[in-house]
């Protein structure tokens with residue numbers, strides 16, 4: 484799971500749009516895939532018929548983005564059991580991971596403004 | 606569980622699906638003593654019916670075993686409720702309500718890492734739990750606000766007295782929070798965001 488790669492917390496603070504571009508939809512198989520509870524998993528292709536049932540379940544479920552926590556809830560699997568399974572699917576290119584917005588030490592002002600706007604609608 | 610769709614595969618109900626445009630998520634952790642309303646708060650603001658994720662915790666043996674020089678490890682499964690709020694087409698906020706057993710909160714790898722911050726629900730009947738957790742959050746540098754939950758029959762104190770009792774810095778927001786009330790929970794989350802906002806702008810200015 485670990486290895487050389489860019490430190491996700493070391494990204495420069497930018498506007499949220501830039502963050503989304505930085506984090507959006509890019510899979511770098513050689514980069515370290517730290518799966519957070521709220522990393523979004525999305526299926527990339529038609530599911531490979533040779534997959535094991537639990538892998539197939541993930542691939543089908545993630546037609547639309549789902550967080551690691553949600554997948555764990557639907558499959559009723561502990562996060563630490565699910566993680567290696569997801570890592571395998573990632574390395575096979577079956578799914579892609581959309582990492583959480585990096586918050587480093589303190590979150591970006593524009594990110595907070597976006598969240599406040601969203602909460603206002605509740 | 607009714608998560609299985611007709612073809613036997615587990616997954617979200619159609620109304621719980623995120624748009625394909627969802628690019629990244631952030632999280633907030635709700636902590637507080639046993640039965641203080643963490644799960645209720647998550648349910649009050651979540652757009653999905655709250656879900657449960659679990660983790661297997663490995664703990665080293667307790668003191669008695671240590672004295673006897675025997676090392677043993679116990680595995681415990683800990684469950685945590687969570688909910689979701691779509692902030693906009695790209696951004697999703699997840700809220701995690703920690704389980705009642707506070708000794709597991711900080712053992713859950715990645716729960717606090719990367720979190721925007723935390724809401725401490727203060728149970729005025731059991732303040733010592735919150736006192737402990739506030740210390741741990743401060744140690745880890747996790748910003749938090751305190752929601753004071755007013756249960757019927759619970760002792761009522763002025764905020765200033767609670768602040769002193771909890772040894773809380775003047776800058777940490779304290780707010781009344783009824784976990785059953787969506788607007789009250791929203792205001793509590795909003796107080797956290799505003800607090801983060803001031804922390805961020807202050808630290809930018811001082812650079």
Ligand SMILES: Nc1nc2c(ncn2[C@@H]2O[C@H](COP(=O)(O)OP(=O)(O)OP(=O)(O)O)[C@@H](O)[C@H]2O)c(=O)[nH]1
Pocket residue numbers: 637638639640641642643644645646702703704705706754755756757782783784785
């Ligand atoms: N009066 C009042 N009752 C509440 C409030 N929040 C929760 N309750 C009630 O308190 C009980 C416990 O609430 P939960 O949300 O399950 O508490 P919890 O913190 O998740 O509990 P654990 O996970 O067991 O630690 C429920 O019966 C709620 O209806 C509140 O703000 N005011």
Ligand SMILES: [Mg+2]
Pocket residue numbers: 643644645686702703704705
């Ligand atoms: Mg609960």
